Amino acid sequence: xxxxxxxxxxxxxxxxxxxxxxxxxxxFTSTPVGDQRPFVVYRTSDAGQHxxxxxxNKKTPEAYPLLNGIADGPGPWPGxxxxxxxxxxxxxxxxxxxxxxxxxxxxxxTDGGANWQAVATVPDVTIAGPIAISFADATHGWVVGTTAxxxxxxEATANGGTTWTRQHP
Numbered sequence: 001x002x003x004x005x006x007x008x009x010x011x012x013x014x015x016x017x018x019x020x021x022x023x024x025x026x027x028f029t030s031t032p033v034g035d036q037r038p039f040v041v042y043r044t045s046d047a048g049q050h051x052x053x054x055x056x057n058k059k060t061p062e063a064y065p066l067l068n069g070i071a072d073g074p075g076p077w078p079g080x081x082x083x084x085x086x087x088x089x090x091x092x093x094x095x096x097x098x099x100x101x102x103x104x105x106x107x108x109x110t111d112g113g114a115n116w117q118a119v120a121t122v123p124d125v126t127i128a129g130p131i132a133i134s135f136a137d138a139t140h141g142w143v144v145g146t147t148a149x150x151x152x153x154x155e156a157t158a159n160g161g162t163t164w165t166r167q168h169p
Contacts, residue, residue: 010038015080022047023086029078036060039078043113045086054113055091071116074107082135087112090141090161092122092133104131104145106161110138120161124153142167 016026023045030038041055058072075093083089090108104122109115125131125145135141143155143164154168 017081017083017089019083019089020086023083024048025081025083025089026051027078027081027091032077033060035076037077039073041073041081041091041113043089045112052113054109055107055116071107071113074105074118075103079104079131080133082133082141084135084137088135088138089113090133090135092131092143094131104143106133106143108161120164122155122161122164124166125155 010030012028012030014026014028016024018024024043026042026044028040028042036057036059038060039057040053042051043054044051053070055071055073057076057078058070059076073093074091075095077094079092079094081089081091088108088110090106093105093107095103095105104125105118106120106122107116107118109117122143124147125143131143131145133141133143139158139160141157141161145153147153151169153166155164156167157164
């Protein structure tokens with residue numbers, strides 16, 4: 001049972017990442033409301049018996065009943081995410097209104113979503129094309145996507161997303 005409940009009058013899309021034997025992270029995303037997109041992230045650490053909301057877009061009406069004690073997401077639109085284990089996850093947020101091609105930001109947690117850190121903006125990757133994220137552990141990760149001119153790009157971090165280095169091309 002997911003508690004608190006999300007608005008069932010909207011169409012929601014979901015993605016889930018299993019992070020350990022009994023841990024998983026699930027992100028629900030809805031259709032845009034103006035320049036914002038409702039989303040909420042839940043986490044379970046007991047094989048799905050209980051789910052707790054840990055991250056959401058606080059600038060949307062769906063967030064109002066959930067605001068107390070839940071962190072605000074990394075951007076007005078949710079991007080993909082990477083779950084490393086039961087406590088560590090990184091979420092991309094996109095901002096279509098932030099410049100001509102938008103900005104990609106990242107937020108991470110190392111304590112199961114109790115606290116979140118706005119880590120950084122990923123350089124050279126725009127929302128002009130598909131984006132993806134993967135982390136091998138709490139410090140080593142990759143973001144792939146496209147540049148403003150449409151070229152593929154791979155950015156890597158060795159410090160939990162604080163700085164990024166282009167690996168390709």
